[in-house]
Amino acid sequence: MKQLATKKKAIANNVSHFKRAVCLLPPLLLAAVLYLQFQTATGLFSSISRIVSQPAAIDDLVDRLRASATFLPLKDTRERSETWFISTHDDVSEPDGEAKNLVFPSAASAGRLLCLAAPSRHDGTRNAYALAWRDALPHGAALRPGLSFVSETAYDHSNLWHGLTALVPFASWHARSGCRARPARWALFHHGEVRAGMSGWLTALAEAATGANMTVETFDAPGPVCFEEAVVFRRNLEGLTRERLLGAFDFMRCKARAYCGVDASSAGGTDPTALRVTLLFRSGGRAFKDEVAVTRVFQEVCARVTGCTVAAAHSDNVTFCDQVRLLSATDVLISAHGAQMTNLLFMDRNSSIMEFYPLGWRQRAGGGQFVYRWMADRAGMRHEGSWWDPNGEPCPRSPDILSCYKNRQIGHDEAYFAQWAARVFAAVKERKARRAAEVPASERRRKAATCNCS
Numbered sequence: 001m002k003q004l005a006t007k008k009k010a011i012a013n014n015v016s017h018f019k020r021a022v023c024l025l026p027p028l029l030l031a032a033v034l035y036l037q038f039q040t041a042t043g044l045f046s047s048i049s050r051i052v053s054q055p056a057a058i059d060d061l062v063d064r065l066r067a068s069a070t071f072l073p074l075k076d077t078r079e080r081s082e083t084w085f086i087s088t089h090d091d092v093s094e095p096d097g098e099a100k101n102l103v104f105p106s107a108a109s110a111g112r113l114l115c116l117a118a119p120s121r122h123d124g125t126r127n128a129y130a131l132a133w134r135d136a137l138p139h140g141a142a143l144r145p146g147l148s149f150v151s152e153t154a155y156d157h158s159n160l161w162h163g164l165t166a167l168v169p170f171a172s173w174h175a176r177s178g179c180r181a182r183p184a185r186w187a188l189f190h191h192g193e194v195r196a197g198m199s200g201w202l203t204a205l206a207e208a209a210t211g212a213n214m215t216v217e218t219f220d221a222p223g224p225v226c227f228e229e230a231v232v233f234r235r236n237l238e239g240l241t242r243e244r245l246l247g248a249f250d251f252m253r254c255k256a257r258a259y260c261g262v263d264a265s266s267a268g269g270t271d272p273t274a275l276r277v278t279l280l281f282r283s284g285g286r287a288f289k290d291e292v293a294v295t296r297v298f299q300e301v302c303a304r305v306t307g308c309t310v311a312a313a314h315s316d317n318v319t320f321c322d323q324v325r326l327l328s329a330t331d332v333l334i335s336a337h338g339a340q341m342t343n344l345l346f347m348d349r350n351s352s353i354m355e356f357y358p359l360g361w362r363q364r365a366g367g368g369q370f371v372y373r374w375m376a377d378r379a380g381m382r383h384e385g386s387w388w389d390p391n392g393e394p395c396p397r398s399p400d401i402l403s404c405y406k407n408r409q410i411g412h413d414e415a416y417f418a419q420w421a422a423r424v425f426a427a428v429k430e431r432k433a434r435r436a437a438e439v440p441a442s443e444r445r446r447k448a449a450t451c452n453c454s
């Protein structure tokens, strides 16, 4: 019995020795590491102090760094169009779920800034980029302070549909920064060619979304431009998750309404079951031939639905904020195919769109005619279908849509329009009534009033 106790004690002793050794191990290792670092540091220190004692040696080193910044063509024609812009760098979907982007400076750029030498508005292969450290920018370079948004698109920064596709990732990224990252300037490229601006509607939307006036870098001064901070989107929406896409549209809608002073407390209308129909007419190309008759059809159907009202407007002489206000108060948008439909962004989520085309589009316009179906889907709206005018003079000798059919005017079919509208209005009315019953007014107002900066 005693023997056993002694044995136990011995084991306990051994365990405590072992524990002490384990406890001592980290400080010993730390001491070893510090010693080694000290050795390295003193080595480094002595070489630094050697250089510091010779300012000419520093200048020489910085000069060599400046000269080492290597400019490569902004448009690398060996690559596919999605990757030819700054082709030597891989992009990431960061933060998680965002569209693919490049950030400078970053660990991936070894702390270097993005510099662009971009004199050409016609040939992206004549424009160039390089990376450089802030203290050793290329000779003659100008430093642009703050954050710059750099956008490359294979499409267009003027067309509302394409421009919006280029804008969405920036709006999402900005929201994701807690709305803190505001662009001091933008640099816009199309196939690597410099663009001097976006169209007015897109500029207003970008300013509303980011809370900063849009200053566009035009690269007019000679010499490269280096950006203190830059985020580059060059693949439009690629990488953006469905959830973040819907979130980006919610965010832009909310910011645009706030920018235009739309009263969030009346979002959804003072009567949450009201049905607000808007006819957004075009003038000239793709206008209805008989606006009065078209208006009458929809007014008659509307009159049979409780709480239904019809508003009509022309898209060509309304300001950005007029459009935001009008569409914020719209549950059903009735409009001919065209850029003005981009305003569907400003409707409440789940609102409806009815679209109209002149003769020829269905047969000859290809997939591009469905862009507003795609947009409705991206923005969380319901595209309720399209009507293609079956009547009109044919264009036998013009195989493509642009030459003859594109800007035809549009007729109407009273019976068809009435039936279609009755179906859509009833469904929207029912959806709104259900939502009004399910979601308390205070909750709806709270959601409408806060733009999700997260």
Ligand SMILES: *[C@@H]1O[C@H](CO)[C@@H](O)[C@H](O)[C@H]1NC(C)=O
Pocket (backbone or CB within 6 Å): 211, 212, 213
């Ligand atoms: C934007 O520009 C306008 C007029 O140029 C100016 O009044 C306004 O203060 C600017 N806004 C910001 C946020 O800089």
Ligand SMILES: *[C@@H]1O[C@H](CO)[C@@H](O)[C@H](O)[C@H]1NC(C)=O
Pocket (backbone or CB within 6 Å): 283, 314, 317
């Ligand atoms: C807007 O356009 C419509 C039709 O083109 C016209 O009747 C109306 O007077 C215009 N309004 C303004 C403010 O120019």
Ligand SMILES: *[C@@H]1O[C@H](CO)[C@@H](O)[C@H](O)[C@H]1NC(C)=O
Pocket (backbone or CB within 6 Å): 349, 350, 435
């Ligand atoms: C939109 O409709 C979907 C499905 O019908 C529903 O789950 C969602 O809550 C609606 N959202 C809004 C904001 O009305």
